[in-house]
Amino acid sequence: MVTEGSVQFLALAYVADNVTESRRVSVFGIISGIESASFVFGNFSTRFLSTSATFQVAASMAVISLVYMRVFLPESMMNNSVCAKNTETTCLLEKAPTKKWKLFKNLPSVDDTICLLRTSSTFSKAAAVAFFISVADVGIHASLNYYLKAQFHFNKDQFADLMIIVGIAGSISQMILMPILTPLLGEDKMLSIGLFFSCTHMVLYSTAWAPWVPYAVDMISVVDTFSMPCLRSIASKQIGPNEQGKAQGCITGICSFANIVSPLAFSPLTALFLSDSAPFYFPGFSIMCSGFAAMIAFIQSIMIRAATPPKCCSFDNSISVEP
Template sequence: MQEAVIGLSHLFMTVFLCCFANFMVIPAITDVTMAALCPGKDKCSLAIYITGVQQAIIGLGSLVMPLVGKLSDTYGRKFMLTLPITFSIFPLVILAYSRTKWYFYAYYVLKTLIAMVTEGSVQFLALAYVADNVEESRRGSVFGIMSGFASSSFVFGNVSTRFLSTSATFQVAAAKSVIALLYMMVFLPESVVKYRTESTETDCLLEKPPTKTWKLFKTLPSVNDIICLLRTSPTFSKAAVVAFFSNMADVGLHASLMYYLKAQFHFNKDQFADLMIIVGIAGSISQITLTPILTPLIGDEKMLSTGLFFSCAHMIILSVAWAPWVPYAAAMISIVATFAQPCLRSIASKQTGPSEQGKAQGCITGICSFANIVSHLAFSPLTALFLSDNAPFRI
């Protein structure tokens, strides 16, 4: 295990730096949106709707993730990782320069277009990179460690935001994105897959090692490929269903939580950062220390069930928050709730051959993206309604 982690150190650092830049702006973006669209107000239906529409459009575009995954199976993980990390720099630069109304709209449009084909791709391509280099029995543990690095970046990003001005937050985030790109290009080696010749559970999918010839249309995954993957492996199909519903619930919660906390308890950038720091610390402790120990002992399936149970408990407590301290207390449940995602990805990874890890992880990400669409279309109108003056009842 130790050798596998050391061998993947440059990947972990790449994920850390990239996530650091993206997580920094999360506590600040709600205040920026509200200030640009509804200055001086703590409630703004327009901000809720425009955020929901953006996320739904991003989710629709991200359905191409199986394509991105399959291209990474053919042309390499590092090559495909370069694209989302590079494009993520440009929206940050806009808000680093100015956060007035028209600059916000420029950021909004560019961010939406770029995220349509890059959202979530760094995470699932990194998972495929791990699967290339780690044997099946250890993937759940290493997936957890990688998620722990992402959670650590979440903590450091939010701590930085807590002590930076809004303008400095976006400037530092843009600089961190550039550093992440340069670090990856210099230090991260291309992943090398040792293809097996024996048949796998997904015999209907590609069995031969991909060639390096650039024949784009021959590499496009057809709908039949994805359907075959779901039909041939019952376990993968069940993992896909769990991914859909768990992601729909998570996205629905987080899409409305910040606007609810701002309207109900007048939270601002600093309180959002404090809350996310607690979540990030809890997730980091869990994924770096507990997941590698418990997964081999208990198994991916039981760890997944435990994580989902506590994730539901977390949502229920937040939904009835009656005082400003309740979200902080509920955030501690993340120490167990974060078991779910790395275990789910590990289960999916074990159902496909070594030449199809990118497509498998991309398929799960695409399903989660579709859940994003459904979730935002459902929860954005409900959030706007219950935070408006015409709410059916007060909560």
């Protein structure tokens, strides 16, 4: 669990090192789609495995992933890189003013995170969007099972069906639709579209009036899964090639902080409105509040303008600066 969060952002940083900016959001989407597909396969396979066998298979897959990485993935660190000045993708940590002292001497990554947030307004807005959408996502996941069980008496099989629907919809969206739509609309608009439908998804869940509504609402996942790959791509374009790991780690750290804060707020709220002592009758109120958090992320995303790939930056094995 300690290293679980680092796997994703390091994978995205590795991809950012090896993929051009114009194709980055599509590749990020494909990676997210593969994750959704593996999520579906994992949930489906547990129906045929015993509890002990499930853990054994999961551990075996982790070992296979490690061996594959060591054998087939070359190191992506670039020895030399030059960014032209006066572009938003200039290496932010290099152009930031040098400090005579550091607030966290033994934690340079904390200083780097603060520097990234202060140097690029686009990156700071992306970080704010990441925080609120993570609060919303974790909030609905903390509340949804209790809400559906209390309202419609859902059991574990129905919960699994909903998870599989979301996974299939996410796979189709990220692996097929995103590579087609992103070049046409742009990742900033795709981010806003994904967040808008994410908000709609949560609001409809909170007002579900029949057992079939959650199944229909989950089909919106085809659209609302656009948000995170687009957000990651926008963030990656704001920094230099040697800072991709720090940027993705910063976004992941903010999301992890939201994962801590959100259950502390939404779990008691869910318990209150599902109990007889609720101030008013609205069992899905906590999910509606998750929708409000997604709405804040949507409003913030409207103010983001994704940077176009710079034409004046070149990265190769020799140091050269274009005039």
